[in-house]
Amino acid sequence: MSDLQFFGHVIDGEEVESLSGKRFDTVNPYTQEVFGEVAEAQEEDAQRAITAARRAFDEGPWPRMGRRERAAHIHALADLMEERTDDLATLDALDMGKPLVQARHDVARSVHNFRFFADHQRDATGETYPMDTGHHSYSEYGPAGVVAAISPWNFPLMMATWKIAPAIAWGNTVVAKPSEDTPASVTMLGRLAVEAGLPNGVINTINGFGVPAGSTLTADPRVDRVTFTGDSKTGKVIMASAATHLAPVSLELGGKGANLVFDDADLDNAVHWAVEAIFRNAGQICLAGSRLFVQSGIYDAFMERFRAAAEALVIGDPFDPRTQFSSLASRRHFDKVKGYVDSVEAEGGTVLTGGTDPDGRWLVRPTIITDLPLTASHYCQEIFGPVVVVNRFEDEEEVVHLANDTRYGLNAMLFTENLSRAHRVASRLRAGTVWVNCFFIRDLRTPFGGVGDSGVGREGGTFSREFFTEPKAIVMQIDRGPRG
Numbered sequence: 001m002s003d004l005q006f007f008g009h010v011i012d013g014e015e016v017e018s019l020s021g022k023r024f025d026t027v028n029p030y031t032q033e034v035f036g037e038v039a040e041a042q043e044e045d046a047q048r049a050i051t052a053a054r055r056a057f058d059e060g061p062w063p064r065m066g067r068r069e070r071a072a073h074i075h076a077l078a079d080l081m082e083e084r085t086d087d088l089a090t091l092d093a094l095d096m097g098k099p100l101v102q103a104r105h106d107v108a109r110s111v112h113n114f115r116f117f118a119d120h121q122r123d124a125t126g127e128t129y130p131m132d133t134g135h136h137s138y139s140e141y142g143p144a145g146v147v148a149a150i151s152p153w154n155f156p157l158m159m160a161t162w163k164i165a166p167a168i169a170w171g172n173t174v175v176a177k178p179s180e181d182t183p184a185s186v187t188m189l190g191r192l193a194v195e196a197g198l199p200n201g202v203i204n205t206i207n208g209f210g211v212p213a214g215s216t217l218t219a220d221p222r223v224d225r226v227t228f229t230g231d232s233k234t235g236k237v238i239m240a241s242a243a244t245h246l247a248p249v250s251l252e253l254g255g256k257g258a259n260l261v262f263d264d265a266d267l268d269n270a271v272h273w274a275v276e277a278i279f280r281n282a283g284q285i286c287l288a289g290s291r292l293f294v295q296s297g298i299y300d301a302f303m304e305r306f307r308a309a310a311e312a313l314v315i316g317d318p319f320d321p322r323t324q325f326s327s328l329a330s331r332r333h334f335d336k337v338k339g340y341v342d343s344v345e346a347e348g349g350t351v352l353t354g355g356t357d358p359d360g361r362w363l364v365r366p367t368i369i370t371d372l373p374l375t376a377s378h379y380c381q382e383i384f385g386p387v388v389v390v391n392r393f394e395d396e397e398e399v400v401h402l403a404n405d406t407r408y409g410l411n412a413m414l415f416t417e418n419l420s421r422a423h424r425v426a427s428r429l430r431a432g433t434v435w436v437n438c439f440f441i442r443d444l445r446t447p448f449g450g451v452g453d454s455g456v457g458r459e460g461g462t463f464s465r466e467f468f469t470e471p472k473a474i475v476m477q478i479d480r481g482p483r484g
């Protein structure tokens with residue numbers, strides 16, 4: 001008997017193997033050892049999950065249930081997740097090498113996703129439109145149907161719940177597909193949904209590769225919404241696939257966040273957040289502050305402290321509570337990030353600190369690069385690792401231009417104590433989110449998404465409601481005047 005854990009598909013309330021019996025391995029990137037076997041969905045498995053979600057939507061109680069009852073079910077699932085925080089966090093730490101302390105934080109945010117959207121739909125109001133014609137109109141937000149939720153590996157549980165929570169809260173049923181690199185925690189979520197007593201087929205989870213598991217979901221006309229977080233190139237493929245049956249898509253894609261530090265910034269605060277923005281989760285964050293622009297007057301003082309803080313990060317075993325930084329999530333990803341670090345000098349830059357060690361670990365140390373021309377691939381492409389390119393700037397006009405000079409537009413950060421400048425620059429930055437004197441702080445009511453290659457659409461609060469429902473206008477005659 002193998003002592004590897006097994007992660008199946010959770011379909012219609014049951015954990016099952018693939019119909020073909022095919023499995024693949026999942027690896028702990030820190031030890032590079034296989035710790036689990038995973039069912040590998042083929043087309044027929046993905047279709048089976050859609051069938052279950054379809055039946056749960058068309059015939060089951062979920063979309064017809066009262067708002068309070070649905071909210072209570074979702075809170076019951078959130079309670080169970082909270083109880084099993086350590087188990088869920090352990091799976092994410094094992095699967096992607098994320099420090100356990102950070103994985104626990106991700107579980108807390110995942111629980112909050114469910115609680116927030118459960119309450120948001122329970123307490124939501126619609127609009128009324130008084131009319132001058134003897135009629136009265138109002139809006140109603142009914143569930144859209146079956147949602148395909150496809151997520152990446154960098155926040156395995158959190159990214160999936162960011163999609164699943166609003167989808168089910170608004171009465172839809174879901175087929176979720178986590179990344180093939182990190183299947184464990186979402187599978188456990190599927191199991192917990194069964195244990196929490198959600199009706200069968202409301203949350204189905206399948207494991208497998210983008211093609212055929214994900215691509216079968218996006219192409220199936222029985223799917224009414226596709227919500228995807230991942231690479232911009234994959235997003236384009238998914239949008240084209242969903243377009244064949246006109247399913248609306250919500251795409252949260254790559255980023256190349258600019259971080260602007262002005263001369264009058266609070267230095268300690270700016271250094272703290274600049275480190276968080278590029279080295280948290282080993283830089284494997286779509287929102288990473290991977291382009292850092294520092295104004296001339298503060299440049300030397302900032303860089304001295306920034307470098308010292310990067311070098312002081314505790315690198316090690318994700319399960320050691322002192323660890324702040326660990327290996328990258330997979331061999332493939334390590335090779336990609338290492339490729340960028342190895343080409344710095346050839347492109348004219350300097351590695352101020354960081355780089356890789358010749359010890360076979362999939363580790364890229366916190367890496368700071370200077371002197372690169374703005375045309376270097378490191379500025380233009382998403383590296384998605386702990387690698388930041390730094391440049392100095394002279395004035396506001398110049399830095400706004402530099403920050404906006406990218407195909408991406410997910411987020412930006414700016415650090416200044418000048419109130420007018422903060423508002424002025426925030427407004428001019430082409431990005432879905434701008435953080436002033438902070439980073440990564442979210443209120444789930446606010447719109448989240450990106451501009452350009454960073455995505456299509458917004459989620460969060462009423463923005464999620466727009467996407468996961470079919471808004472309906474109801475027009476009623478209240479005054480029997482002349483017809484016509």
Ligand code: NAD
Nearest residue numbers: 151152153178179210214215230231234252253254255286
């Ligand atoms: P990816 O696009 O390779 O994979 C994401 C998911 O899509 C996986 O589950 C994968 O199996 C699936 N997939 C791949 N090809 C598919 C296809 N043809 N049809 C359907 N599904 C398919 O991305 P990744 O490497 O897992 O994640 C990293 C990327 O995600 C980075 O670009 C990062 O910036 C982005 N990201 C964005 C956000 C955001 O909120 N904007 C958040 C996290 C990550």
